[in-house]
Ligand SMILES: NC(=O)c1ccc[n+]([C@@H]2O[C@H](COP(=O)([O-])OP(=O)(O)OC[C@H]3O[C@@H](n4cnc5c(N)ncnc54)[C@H](O)[C@@H]3O)[C@@H](O)[C@H]2O)c1
């Protein structure tokens with residue numbers, strides 16, 4: 001067996017209704033003042049209503065930064081850091097989807113009184129020195145798994161999505177409360193759920209750091225996600241399906257935090273950067289064609305996943321047949337979920353394909369994990385096939 005390493009968030013609390021205990025949990029960690037990082041959509045959906053009285057009861061001061069946007073910018077991170085300093089935050093809570101949780105990670109570093117680094121020094125792999133403030137993440141989408149990953153993605157300049165990857169960003173606590181996801185709109189549920197499935201699929205075929213623990217987590221994540229995504233999208237008030245999706249997304253996050261994602265994400269990021277297509281939808285758009293491209297490189301791995309993903313629809317056959325059936329099944333799923341499957345239907349003009357392909361090549365951090373090397377011409381061909 002090959003040597004491998006595996007890290008994850010120290011404490012995982014799975015408590016339906018647990019939002020009311022957030023203040024108490026922060027107090028238990030010794031915090032007297034907390035910055036809660038979230039977005040305006042979450043506030044207007046009323047998700048903070050069960051949370052705020054808990055802080056008052058626990059005697060913990062709460063500062064609110066609710067201006068995170070989808071695909072958060074470097075400017076937003078710096079504004080949130082300023083708010084954290086204003087309230088002398090001793091702990092940071094990320095409360096929302098990947099966008100809010102990713103901002104919270106960087107705030108925990110940059111708002112620490114002893115931080116000697118600027119944001120632009122953090123970009124890339126392994127550049128964060130720490131220390132940082134304690135960090136608790138509360139996901140309200142079942143998608144990114146950011147509550148258990150050492151990764152934060154920010155948008156710099158006009159359209160470039162940059163990753164900060166460092167063990168220092170690994171959160172201390174993940175608190176899952178499925179009740180927070182009951183009102184997640186169908187389209188967001190679908191896109192974020194496919195994102196989580198992609199995390200597990202790409203972790204399972206990751207070329208470099210795939211290991212027995214990431215494999216186990218990816219398989220169980222896919223079992224939960226594939227069995228529950230349709231119910232979660234079409235019957236959003238089903239708490240059982242919501243809980244399974246939230247846990248599935250967390251397990252997928254643990255998998256890809258240790259066996260990183262690859263070409264689906266590398267080709268998805270330019271779509272988010274240039275056209276503000278939500279992260280999960282960008283992944284969903286390119287997923288089937290990237291799987292077709294990768295299929296010949298590791299048919300046995302996709303064939304291992306096929307019965308887990310397809311459940312009762314799985315039909316045995318040669319690896320090549322099974323992989324093609326799996327891809328067709330995933331295309332059918334994307335359709336059932338109501339997600340568009342063509343770039344042209346998402347505001348992407350055909351003459352942007354060369355630019356998208358060139359930008360995808362910038363994501364070498366991800367492409368090195370792909371089971372098959374991807375050239376710029378390959379990337380352009382994949383975008384063209386999805387156009
Ligand atoms: N850190 C990582 O490991 C990692 C991994 C994948 C993606 N990402 C990043 O995460 C971001 C995407 O995160 P996301 O897909 O979770 O979306 P998001 O955080 O951008 O949220 C999407 C929308 O859903 C709304 N919303 C969220 N929860 C809700 C709820 N429970 N009820 C009603 N509305 C709700 C929000 O208000 C927002 O408008 C991207 O920036 C992406 O690059 C990070």
Ligand SMILES: [Fe+2]
Nearest residue numbers: 144195199265
């Ligand atoms: Fe993702």
